[in-house]
Amino acid sequence: MHNSDVAEAQEAIANWPDKSGFSGSVGDPCRRLIHALENFQSVHDPTGWRDVAGLVRQVLLTDHLLFGGRPQLVVPTEHPWPTVDQWAALNCTAVMVGVGRYRVTAEPWLPSIGEDPDAQLRAASQLASVYRGQVMQKQSTSVADPFWAAAHGYTTYRGAAQQQAARAAVTNDGVPLLVSLATGQGKTAVAWSKPLLSSVGVTVVIVPTIVLALDMERRTRMRASASRLSLSPVDRYAYIGSLDPDIKRTIREAVRAGSQRILYTSPEAFVSGLSSSVIDAATAGLLQQVVVDEAHLVDQWGNDFRPEFQMIPALVREAYDRAPAERKPSVLLMSATIAQRQFDLLTTLFGRDDTLVDLVWGSTLRTEPAYFAHAFGSEDDRVNAVLNAASMLPRPTIVYTTTVADAEAWVSRLADNGLRRVGIVTGRSSDNDRQTAVERWRGLTTNGTDARTDFDIMVGTSAFGLGIDVSDVRSIVHACIPESVDRYYQEVGRAGRDGRATTAVLYAGPGDVKVARRLAGATFIGEEKGWNRWRALLRSAERVQGVPGVRYRVRKSSLPTYMDRGFGQSAAWNIRTLTLMAQAGVISLRAPTWVPPKDGTPEQRALIQEQFFDDAPDLVDFELIDGALMSRENWVEALSDEKARAHRESERSLRAVNALIQGHECVGTLLARHYGVQVKGGRHLTRSNCRGCPWCRANPDRATGVDDDDFSAPRLPDPERQTDPLSAWRAPDSALLFITLAEGEDGFNLLRRVASMGVSVFFGISEILGNRLQQQVPTVPIIRGDTSDPSGLADYYRASVVFMANDGDCAAALGRAALGLPTYLIGPEDLRDPNRSGWMLRDTNDAVVGAAALLREL
The missing domain is CATH 3.40.50.300 (P-loop containing nucleotide triphosphate hydrolases)
Structure with missing residues (x-):
């Protein structure tokens, strides 16, 4: 926000109902308020009284928390502007200051419910960080490769x-x-x-x-x-x-x-x-x-x-x-x-x-959200709480529901209560609907040009938001219980993609648990119908010619014998059956690919090809893997095991969401535990972060907090093909090749030649030299290794690496070679062996070659 936003907002309000536009650069809340005022002239306009009142309070609170003082805005009293009571409903005080004018000031509001006074103070501080736009992600100074x-x-x-x-x-x-x-x-x-x-x-x-x-x-x-x-x-x-x-x-x-x-x-x-x-x-x-x-x-x-x-x-x-x-x-x-x-x-x-x-x-948890959660005993209480949150919290905001019907109901409910700058995206939305909604919410087209904002709040189901680059979403409100902790955390993560503080509010109603449990398990077909459907698919399958192996092709839309019409669901059940079988190891799914016919004219082949592309979305190819699983008994057993595993995981995930709502544990700790994985006997842990949650606010001495230190470096996987182009120059039982530089040689030509042969990792080269090397060999990724790398790259990377011996230091190169890892050491002829006092490395190593001689051979 700019320190002139209140003045810009006042000018736009004073000019209302004329469109004032911007006289300077303004922050996002002020921009949205100015856009809202352009369509705020009657009860039937796209802007409602809560839209305007909510944006006014956001402009005022942001200015107060950034710059101090007691900012105020003078607004009209005439319809459709809010009444005194309506301003009060949004925690704003409106005082008459002359004919037809109110002076409006804003008071904080908290989404925390049932927390003690000390916890409420901590909650107030956490919400203030959202208004201030506090940056939560530490900027790294790690030099680029x-x-x-x-x-x-x-x-x-x-x-x-x-x-x-x-x-x-x-x-x-x-x-x-x-x-x-x-x-x-x-x-x-x-x-x-x-x-x-x-x-x-x-x-x-x-x-x-x-x-x-x-x-x-x-x-x-x-x-x-x-x-x-x-x-x-x-x-x-x-x-x-x-x-x-x-x-x-x-x-x-x-x-x-x-x-x-x-x-x-x-x-x-x-x-x-x-x-x-x-x-x-x-x-x-x-x-x-x-x-x-x-x-x-x-x-x-x-x-x-x-x-x-x-x-x-x-x-x-x-x-x-x-x-x-x-x-x-x-x-x-x-x-x-x-x-x-x-x-x-x-x-x-x-x-x-x-x-x-x-x-x-x-893997590390987001540092931006402060979490709030409460379970209501009545639906009316939950509805009022969500309406307050949507009205009061900093925007842009997303309100998440579980079902399409709930999303549509919330859009109507919000409009009836004066929130009309509200969009909706669900699984029923068309591609064009989604694109238009995001553009009108973000104020930026997919072509990158500025556009007016028509929405401050988006209502959506889990189908909304995946990977959408709307960086400044400030608040997430769940008017439901997500059926999995994965869904909950993914949706919380739609906010704060710019690294600034956000708030995540979950208000559960009395019927939510039943809905969440119904959705928690994947939809699996019954054993008898599944077996019959599989046999019907197999009977209808065609052998695919001209491809490796034995492959069959079926149509997703093919109907089993007990159905005479599809009802739009047959394709979904067919593909569910096939994917479940693939997970159980019965079949291997293959994507359908075009195989040109050997006969026919070019025109006929072109027509057949176009027909294939028209049909391709309805086709599935598969190969049989385990013949033992083709009997009904073994088939049922394999699929039952897979279904049981999926249901156990679904129940575990839903229990985690319920624990989050109950507030008996830090949200960050709960999420971090869920996102750990066991790999090859070791466990990879997700770093816990929690800017604030009900448990941490109630237990400040044990609060998780935010760790903004750089995460420890993960290991770099070895490439499948172990590049070692100079292996022939090394002794059979040695991993080290010592390449000597004559006086006056800088070794760059040798570095360039070795890089062009596929070596990527270089230790001991300067940033300038590395960038010059990359320019000379643009298609090979040049990596500047560092012996202080916390991942220990020099001591485990199995592909060959190059060390430049600077100031006579070659201990790290020798240590790596002692582990049997291919190492090319480039240094002066008089480089000393640190392991044998008084000896030159050229006299203690079996594989030594001059740089000039090596270049001639290469």
Whole structure:
């Protein structure tokens, strides 16, 4: 907020009902108030009295908490402006100051209920931080690697976790990589690094919502334009259903040719219309990277709501199998939070044979939210509490409900009570509805141009908000009990993406537990119907010709014998049955891919191809895995075990939400425990943060608090192919190659040659030298290693690394080589051996070569 916002707001109010616009730069609350006043002239206008009163109090409280004093605004008394009683309902005092004018001042309001006076004081301080826009994320000073600076122009990382995630992403050469990196730590930049460093190859990013695909298209287009990069031959980056068929066809051809460098799409489009193009690009060695954003949704949505999430791994696996050995696509799974079941499922789905999923663990809870929760004994009390929260809390705000009917009811209820700058997004909203709603809420179009704000509050179900880049959401209100702790925390995380303080309020009603329990378990088909449906699918399956292995193809919409019409649900039940069987190990799902017919004219083949793309969204391919599971008894047993596991996890997650509402434990501690995972005998923990919750406010001496220190660096996974281009120059039983520099040699030409052979990690080089090296070898990611790296990179990374011996220091290089890890040490001829007093290293090491001689040979 600017210190002139009250003056700007006063000018707009004084000019009302004329549109005043802005006479200078203003903060978001003042901008929203000015926009609201433009449509505030009668009871039928899109702006209601609570819209205006709520924004007035936000402008006043923000000014008071930032600059002190007792700010005030003089407003009209005439209709439709609020009455004295209405101002009082929003904790504002309105005093008559002349004819037709009130002087309005604002008082704080707290969403905490039933807390003692001392806890209320702490709550007041936590809410004040939201008005002040307090930055909760500590700025990192970790110096960027040369590849990071070259790809993005950044001089620092946002922390050690992002540093390791970025390094892992660019050095990954095939092993599926799961990155757990907190929201706000720059996952998008991590995913962009590979395509921005290279000149050919396709990166496909699978995102959960069309709105996010369009938003990422906007950001990518701006990045390409600013850097003059050629990332798409048609300057389109989102492959979505509403695209013109000709544009879709052009994008598919660009994917095949490798000229579509970055493409965002949905799970459904990835496994249907795009699948053949992806396979063709992989076969040609042009599929560089597949990124699955919000990867945890493979579990949360994959069983029920959108089972195509669980078909993604099948297509990814086929693309990997088809790609040439030296140009395998890398797989990047990204999420802010991963629980044990989600990690296990991702490992099962994306792992290959004995190759597990690599993990970069930077999981830490959000520092921005202050949590409030209360359970009401009557629905009327809950409704009044939610109405107060929506009216009083800082905006922009999201009100979450569980069902579409509840969301629609809340929009009507809010409008009836004077809140009309309210939008809605649910599972029934069309792609265009979602995009328009977000633009009107954010005040920014998907093309990046400013727009007026028409909404301050969005009402949505869990279908709203995934990955949406609205950075300044300040408040989250749950008018429901989420059916899982995952859903709750993901929705809380829609706020504060700019790193500033937020508030999260959960008000539960008496009927919420029953609804949440009904939704907590995935929808599974019964044993008898499931078996009959599976046999019917198998009988209707067609053998797919021209592909490796024995593969069958079915239509999602095919009806079982006991149904004579689909009722719009048959496809959903068919795909649920197939994905459940895939989890149980009965079948392996495969995405349908286009196989050109051998016969026919080019025109006939083109018609058949177009028909395939029209049919692709309704097709599913699969391979049989375990013949023993084809008997009814074994089939039922395998699927029953899988259903039991899913139900146990659902119950555990719902119990965690109930514990959160009861306030018997710190919310941060509860969430951190949920998001720990067991991997290879060790447990990865999520760092707990809690800016404030009912338990911490009641127990200040034991409050969790916020830890803004840099998170300890996770280990960097080893690449699948261990680069060691100078292995022939080392002694058979030695990991060290000592390369000597004659007097006057700087070694840069040797560094450049070694880098061009695929070596990425260099210790002992300066920032200037590293950036120069990156410029000379632009397609190889140059990493500046540091022997003080808390992850101990020098002591575990199995691919070859280079050490430059500065000031005669080579102890770290020798220590690494003693562990059997390939090490190239470059230093002066008279470098001394620190382990043997009085000896030169050239006399104690079996593998020594001069830099000039080595360059001639290379």
